[in-house]
Structure formats: C-alpha cells, structure tokens
Amino acid sequence: MQSSSHAAEGALPVPRLAGHFASLEVQNHAARLGMWLFLATEILLFAGLFICYGVYRFLFPEAWAAASRSLDLTMGTVNTVVLITSSLTAALAVHYAKEGKNKMVAVQIALTLLMAVGFLVIKYFEYHHKFEIGTLPGRFYSYEGIQLPGVPMYFTVYFCSTALHGLHVVIGMVVLAFSMVRALTKADFGPNNYTMVELGSMYWHLVDLVWIFLFPMLYLV
Amino acid sequence: MTPSSSIAAPGATPAPEEHHDHHPSYLVDGTTIKSWLLTVDHKRIGLMFLFWVLLFFLVGGIFALLIRVELLTPGPTIMDAMTYNRTFTLHGLVMIFLFMIPAIPAVFGNFLLPLMLGAKDVAFPRLNLLSLYIYLGGAFIALWGMLNGGLDTGWTFYTPYSAHTTTTVAPVLFGAFIIGFSSIVTGINFIVTCHTMRAPGITWFKMPLFVWAIYATSCIQVLATPVIGLLLCLVTVENLFGFGMFDPARGGDPVLFQHLFWFYSHPAVYIMVLPAFGVMSEVVATYSRKNIFGYRAVAYSSLGIAFVGFFAWGHHMFVSGQSTFTGGLFGVLTMLVGVFTAIKVFNWVGTVYKGAVDFRTPFAYFCGFLFFTVFGGMTGIALGTVSLDVAWHDTYFVVAHFHFIMVGATIMAFLAALHYWFPKMFGRTYHEGWGLVSAALIILGFNATFIPQFLLGNNGMPRRYYEYPERFQALNVASTAGASLLAFGFIIIAMYLTYALVYGKASGKNPWRSKGYEWVSESPPPTHNFVGPQPVFPEEPHFYVDPKKAEVPDAV
Ligand code: HEM
Ligand SMILES: [Cu+2]
Numbered sequence: 052m053q054s055s056s057h058a059a060e061g062a063l064p065v066p067r068l069a070g071h072f073a074s075l076e077v078q079n080h081a082a083r084l085g086m087w088l089f090l091a092t093e094i095l096l097f098a099g100l101f102i103c104y105g106v107y108r109f110l111f112p113e114a115w116a117a118a119s120r121s122l123d124l125t126m127g128t129v130n131t132v133v134l135i136t137s138s139l140t141a142a143l144a145v146h147y148a149k150e151g152k153n154k155m156v157a158v159q160i161a162l163t164l165l166m167a168v169g170f171l172v173i174k175y176f177e178y179h180h181k182f183e184i185g186t187l188p189g190r191f192y193s194y195e196g197i198q199l200p201g202v203p204m205y206f207t208v209y210f211c212s213t214a215l216h217g218l219h220v221v222i223g224m225v226v227l228a229f230s231m232v233r234a235l236t237k238a239d240f241g242p243n244n245y246t247m248v249e250l251g252s253m254y255w256h257l258v259d260l261v262w263i264f265l266f267p268m269l270y271l272v
Numbered sequence: 273m274t275p276s277s278s279i280a281a282p283g284a285t286p287a288p289e290e291h292h293d294h295h296p297s298y299l300v301d302g303t304t305i306k307s308w309l310l311t312v313d314h315k316r317i318g319l320m321f322l323f324w325v326l327l328f329f330l331v332g333g334i335f336a337l338l339i340r341v342e343l344l345t346p347g348p349t350i351m352d353a354m355t356y357n358r359t360f361t362l363h364g365l366v367m368i369f370l371f372m373i374p375a376i377p378a379v380f381g382n383f384l385l386p387l388m389l390g391a392k393d394v395a396f397p398r399l400n401l402l403s404l405y406i407y408l409g410g411a412f413i414a415l416w417g418m419l420n421g422g423l424d425t426g427w428t429f430y431t432p433y434s435a436h437t438t439t440t441v442a443p444v445l446f447g448a449f450i451i452g453f454s455s456i457v458t459g460i461n462f463i464v465t466c467h468t469m470r471a472p473g474i475t476w477f478k479m480p481l482f483v484w485a486i487y488a489t490s491c492i493q494v495l496a497t498p499v500i501g502l503l504l505c506l507v508t509v510e511n512l513f514g515f516g517m518f519d520p521a522r523g524g525d526p527v528l529f530q531h532l533f534w535f536y537s538h539p540a541v542y543i544m545v546l547p548a549f550g551v552m553s554e555v556v557a558t559y560s561r562k563n564i565f566g567y568r569a570v571a572y573s574s575l576g577i578a579f580v581g582f583f584a585w586g587h588h589m590f591v592s593g594q595s596t597f598t599g600g601l602f603g604v605l606t607m608l609v610g611v612f613t614a615i616k617v618f619n620w621v622g623t624v625y626k627g628a629v630d631f632r633t634p635f636a637y638f639c640g641f642l643f644f645t646v647f648g649g650m651t652g653i654a655l656g657t658v659s660l661d662v663a664w665h666d667t668y669f670v671v672a673h674f675h676f677i678m679v680g681a682t683i684m685a686f687l688a689a690l691h692y693w694f695p696k697m698f699g700r701t702y703h704e705g706w707g708l709v710s711a712a713l714i715i716l717g718f719n720a721t722f723i724p725q726f727l728l729g730n731n732g733m734p735r736r737y738y739e740y741p742e743r744f745q746a747l748n749v750a751s752t753a754g755a756s757l758l759a760f761g762f763i764i765i766a767m768y769l770t771y772a773l774v775y776g777k778a779s780g781k782n783p784w785r786s787k788g789y790e791w792v793s794e795s796p797p798p799t800h801n802f803v804g805p806q807p808v809f810p811e812e813p814h815f816y817v818d819p820k821k822a823e824v825p826d827a828v
Binding site for chain 2: 069070071072077080081084085088089091092093095096097098099100102103106107110111188189190191200201203204207208211215
C-alpha cells in the first residue's frame with residue numbers, strides 16, 4: 052500500500068521509502084541495525100560503571116557487603132517485577148502494531164508508561180530515605196550507621212548507576228509516548244510499518260536489561 | 273558555478289540521459305543559505321565539516337605557535353605559567369577532539385563513502401546532519417569554557433587534579449561529552465551504510481580500502497566512545513559536587529581513571545590514524561598506477577589494528593605502579609599493533625615497487641607519510657619497552673613520538689586527501705608546482721619541529737613545563753623555527769587552494785585517471801551522486817592494468 056518509492060507528496064507518514072534506499076526491506080534492516088549498534092553503545096556506557104563497581108567491590112569487600120544490606124530489598128524487588136512486566140507490555144505493543152491494531156498498541160504502551168511511573172515513584176521513596184539518613188555521594192555524605200572504609204564509595208556508585216538508569220527510564224518513556232501518540236492520532240501502524248514501535252520497545256528492553264544487572268549487583272550480592 | 277558539472281563523461285560507465293536533461297552539481301543545486309544549513313546531502317555535510325574542521329585547525333595551530341614562542345627562551349617569554357597551562361590544554365583539546373578525530377571521517381568519509389559504494393546517500397541522512405550540529409554544539413560549549421576561565425589539566429584530565437582544580441572543568445568536559453555523541457552517531461551511520469547501501473556487485477572484498485579503513489574506524493568509535501563519555505560525566509560531577517569516585521582522599525582510585533581514560537584514548541589514536549591509512553591506500557594505488565599489493569591484508573590489518581588497539585592501553589601506565597608482569601604484558605600487546613601497521617607499510621611499498629609513479633602533490637604527501645609512520649611507529653615500539661619508557665615517560669620524547677605518528681601521519685593524509693579529491697569536490701584543479709613546494713615545506717618543517725623534541729626528551733626535558741634549564745635552549749629554538757616553517761607551508765596551501773576554488777581550471781571528470789569508484793560519477797557529482805540508473809562496478813577497486821602499458825595521464 053504505502054510502498055510508493057520516491058518521495059510522495061503530502062504530510063509525513065512514516066513508512067515512506069526514502070529515496071536513497073533500494074527497498075523498504077533494506078530501509079527497515081538499516082533502522083534495526085542502527086538501533087542495535089546504538090544499544091551496544093548504551094550497554095558500554097553502563098559497562099564503565101560496572102567496572103567501577105567491580106574494582107571498588109574488590110578493594111572494599113566488607114564495606115560493600117554491609118552497605119548493600121542497608122538497601123531496601125522489598126522496594127528493589129517490587130521495582131524489578133514492575134519493570135519486567137512493563138517489558139512484556141512493550142513487547143505486546145509491537146505484536147499489535149504488526150497486526151495493525153493501533154488501539155491496542157496505544158493501550159499496551161499506556162500500561163508500560165504507567166508501570167514506568169510506578170518504578171520512578173518507588174525509586175523516589177528510596178532516594179528520599181537516603182537523603183534523610185545522609186548516604187549521599189561524595190562530600191554530601193554524612194551517614195554514621197556503618198563505619199567501614201569504602202562505604203561512602205558504595206553509595207557513590209549506587210547513586211551514579213541508579214541515576215543514570217533513571218535517566219534512561221525517562222528517555223525511554225518519551226520515546227514510547229511518541230509512538231503512542233502516533234498510534235492514536237495517525238493509526239498508521241501495520242504489517243509494513245511497525246519499525247517505530249519496534250525500536251522504541253527495543254530501547255525499553257535495554258532499560259529493563261540494565262536494571263536486571265543493577266538489581267543483583269546493588270541489592271543482592 | 274562550475275561549468276564542468278555538465279561536461280560529458282569521456283568514456284567508461286555510460287550515464288544514459290533518460291531522466292531529465294539537466295543535473296546540476298551538488299554545489300549549485302540550491303544556493304540559499306538554508307539549502308546548505310538544512311541539507312541532508314552527505315556531500316554538502318562533508319563540505320560544512322571541512323569548513324569547521326579547518327577553522328578549528330587554525331585555532332589549534334595558533335595556540336601551538338604560542339606554545340612554541342613561549343618556549344623560545346628558558347624563562348618566561350610571552351605569558352605566565354598559568355596561561356601556559358591553559359594554552360597547551362586548549363591546543364591539545366582543540367586539535368584532538370575538534371580536528372584530528374573528525375577530520376578525515378567526517379569530511380572525506382562523509383563525502384566519499386556513498387560515492388565509493390555506489391549509493392545515493394548514507395543510511396541516515398538526517399542523523400548525519402544532526403551529527404554536524406551536535407559536533408558544533410559541543411565545540412562551542414567547550415570553547416566557551418576554555419575562554420571563560422580556561423582549563424589547565426592537559427587534554428588527559430588526570431584525576432585527582434581535575435577534580436580539584438578551580439578552572440572551568442565542567443563545561444569543557446561536558447562539551448567533549450557532546451562531541452563524543454557526534455562521533456558515535458557518525459560511526460553508527462557509516463557502519464550501517466557499509467552493511468546496507470552497497471550497490472549490487474560491490475561485495476565486502478570489492479569495497480575500496482578507504483571504505484574499509486572508515487569501517488574499522490567506525491567500529492572503534494562505537495565501541496570506545498561510550499566509555500569515555502561516562503568517564504567525562506563522572507569527572508564532571510566529581511569536580512562539581514565532590515563525588516570522590518577517583519579521589520584518594522575519599523577512598524577513590526585515581527589509577528582507575530587512567531585505566532578507563534586510556535581504554536578509550538589509546539584506541540582513539542587509531543580513530544585518528546586508520547582513516548589516514550585508508551587515504552594513503554587510495555593515493556598510492558592511483559599514482560603508482562598499480563593494483564594495491566595485498567588488498568585483503570590491508571583490509572584485514574585495519575580490523576586487526578582496531579582489535580588489538582583495545583588491549584594496549586596499559587602502556588600509558590607503565591609508571592603508575594602496575595606490576596612488572598602487567599607492564600610486560602601490555603608491552604607485548606603494544607608491539608602487536610606494530611605488526612599490523614608493518615603489514616600495511618610493506619604493502620604500500622610493494623605497491624609502489626615497479627609502478628609507473630606519477631609524482632604529484634598527494635604522492636609527495638605519501639612519501640612524507642611513510643617516513644612519519646615508520647619513524648613514529650619505531651619510537652612507539654621503543655616506548656612500549658617498559659625499561660626504556662621509564663626513562664622517557666612524560667618527556668618530550670613522548671610528545672615527539674605521538675606528534676610524529678598521529679599528527680604527522682594524519683596531517684599528511686589530510687592534505688593528500690584534500691589535494692587528491694579537490695577536483696572531485698569542486699571540479700577544479702590547483703597549481704601543481706605550488707602544491708609540491710608547500711608539501712616540501714611542510715614535510716621539512718614537520719621534521720625540523722619534532723626531531724629536536726626527540727633529542728630534548730632523550731636529554732631529559734619533561735613535557736608540559738614552562739621553563740627549562742639553559743642547556744635545552746638551542747634545540748627549543750630549532751623546534752620553534754621548524755614550527756614557523758610549518759605554519760608558512762600551511763599559509764601557502766590556503767592561498768593557492770582558495771585561488772583554485774575560484775579561478776582553477778575545470779578538472780574534468782577524472783583528472784588522475786583513477787580507477788577508484790568515486791570517479792565514476794561526475795566531478796563535482798550531482799545531488800544524488802549518479803545520473804541515470806544504478807551504476808555498476810564490474811572491476812575490483814584499484815584495478816590497474818600492467819603499469820608498463822598504462823597510459824600516462826595528461827599533465828593538468
Ligand atoms: C599508530 C599510531 C599511533 C598513534 C597515533 C600514537 C599516539 C600516541 C599518543 C598520543 C601518545 C601520548 C599520549 C599522552 O600521554 O598524551 C602515545 C604514547 C605512547 N605510544 Fe603511541 N601512537 C601510535 C602508535 C604506537 C605504536 C605502534 C606503539 C608501540 C608499538 C606505541 C607506543 C606508545 C607508548 C608505549 C606510549 C606511552 C609513552 C609514555 O607516555 O611514556 N604507539 N602514542
Ligand atoms: Cu597508546
């Protein structure tokens with residue numbers, strides 16, 4: 052239907068084949084490949100923090116163990132469940148987009164966004180608690196609860212990595228919201244045109260994946 | 273603007289006129305400012321990068337001269353110590369992040385990659401434009417910081433000093449972080465372009481070697497840049513809020529910073545030289561009129577350098593207290609890089625051997641390049657030997673080493689590329705005589721600047737010092753004199769190329785009679801690169817007949 056080659060006139064519906072691509076297939080392949088590469092760079096970004104985590108954990112094993120027990124495991128677990136479920140709804144959104152059920156796409160993304168908000172709210176309570184007891188990073192640190200060298204470094208790493216992850220949650224929400232609006236206003240997702248939802252959901256899976264690493268690292272071990 | 277855009281192709285690949293009759297060159301297809309600033313044409317984006325990259329090169333160059341003038345006399349000459357620190361930091365940052373890293377990929381990669389793959393554009397043209405503006409945004413934030421307060425850490429931002437200095441660390445690091453994004457976006461774009469945009473018939477092993485080099489470079493960019501991005505963020509918050517991640521006073525580990533920094537910055541030196549290697553492979557084949565010797569070896573060795581480059585970073589930390597074993601290990605891994613580089617050098621020499629050499633300006637730069645690469649690489653092997661590096665570390669010997677290989681090789685390639693592809697980009701030719709004269713000046717000037725620095729370093733003059741004992745003066749004066757010669761050479765180039773831009777003779781489609789794919793289209797190419805149906809490339813790139821039978825190109 053919408054595979055008219057060369058630039059069509061009119062507004063900006065997405066699935067148009069850009070003039071420099073050989074076919075729609077190649078165009079989608081390029082988009083997906085680009086996204087995979089981008090996700091790889093995101094993982095590498097977090098990898099830097101994981102290395103810091105590993106090095107300091109090696110340098111201060113007791114402090115690391117003690118400090119990680121001071122985190123609220125229940126909140127962390129609830130958040131993990133919330134995020135994994137939101138990944139499921141994001142995947143469902145892609146499924147419905149392929150079938151052209153634009154209403155359902157919007158519903159699934161809305162559910163995903165709702166859970167994302169839930170995640171952030173729980174994170175807010177966790178942060179709030181830390182602000183109160185003074186386990187802030189660097190020179191704002193004033194916690195007296197655990198007296199071991201290296202504990203402040205634990206919280207520095209904690210804040211750096213969860214804040215960076217939180218930032219990604221927010222970015223992911225914006226990306227998904229964009230597709231949701233598209234589904235509602237234009238309703239143009241269908242078998243030939245679901246790349247946008249697919250890429251957004253790939254990004255969301257990354258956010259989820261990073262958390263799945265962060266959770267055991269920070270809360271469990 | 274240029275009449276040549278409508279000159280018919282002299283032969284070879286037919287370009288049937290079945291579409292419209294008139295195909296303006298990309299230079300004149302739209303003349304408003306907006307048609308340039310919002311263009312998604314990779315060729316225009318490449319030209320805009322060229323403009324900015326040259327401007328930043330000028331800025332970095334002026335600061336280089338200021339450094340050299342300051343070092344003319346043993347004591348204070350034209351500035352105070354703090355200004356000196358800021359000057360060399362600004363020089364290093366501008367040259368590395370704003371000139372060397374984007375120079376060849378963003379200018380020539382952008383311009384040529386699609387042409388060499390028979391594509392109409394890169395895979396993501398709008399992202400391509402975006403990467404230009406990200407680059408400029410980052411550049412101006414960083415420059416603003418450097419001019420408002422300045423930064424005195426040197427381009428390596430070593431902690432804990434960078435966490436405590438009161439100069440403006442945050443904006444500069446933030447700017448560098450943003451520039452990193454531009455680098456990542458460009459890298460992703462090029463990789464996807466190589467995978468999805470090759471014209472039918474162009475298999476991986478029929479890609480021109482310049483494309484291979486850009487591909488390998490892009491892989492490094494994509495893999496290494498995120499790590500330094502994170503690191504720059506951490507140092508920024510460390511400096512602003514005292515996070516203490518790398519500050520021993522708060523339990524942090526400054527050596528961890530060095531590990532992460534060099535994990536990017538060692539591969540980053542290959543981000544700068546690999547494209548240079550790619551340019552030279554094209555130039556040497558064209559002017560020797562021979563197929564490149566060992567095409568696959570050259571292609572694979574780019575990937576090999578990209579790969580082992582990730583395991584050599586520890587050679588910057590031989591004196592940081594790492595164990596002898598670690599030092600030795602990194603030393604050996606470092607030398608592996610030398611092996612891959614040597615493969616290329618032998619292949620270039622093998623290509624020239626028994627070729628019908630046409631000694632033009634780009635070929636003159638090739639000769640300079642060969643010397644700088646071999647000499648710089650050998651001093652690298654020497655530095656990779658732990659026992660020697662302990663003496664040379666942080667002396668002018670290191671400065672001379674990396675200027676030889678990184679700056680020397682890259683500048684040679686940049687200038688060779690500029691001259692070699694000038695007719696392609698603008699459809700005009702420059703004056704060959706002036707080209708050769710300035711090439712000679714530049715190569716001489718470069719040697720005169722940095723050979724004394726090898727000697728200085730070997731005699732014990734440390735880098736980044738603002739004063740020095742009397743006995744070092746003679747060599748410092750020699751170095752400054754060399755730098756002036758170098759600057760003079762650049763001024764001449766700027767003059768005759770600007771002249772050629774306006775008054776140069778029309779070059780015709782393929783003035784060098786090159787077999788490179790990019791010469792199949794017009795010079796300068798039309799907006800979508802090729803007129804008519806998709807071009808076909810039946811031969812290998814760099815495919816020349818037996819040089820003895822080869823036609824000798826017309827004098828231009
Ligand atoms: C191929 C291109 C190369 C480039 C662009 C390059 C660039 C550089 C740069 C910029 C530095 C100094 C960093 C700083 O402290 O500011 C450096 C240092 C060093 N390079 Fe290279 N290099 C190259 C090849 C090699 C090779 C082939 C070797 C060894 C086989 C080598 C070994 C070293 C060593 C050991 C140092 C550390 C010296 C010290 O700080 O004490 N380099 N190089
Ligand atoms: Cu290195």
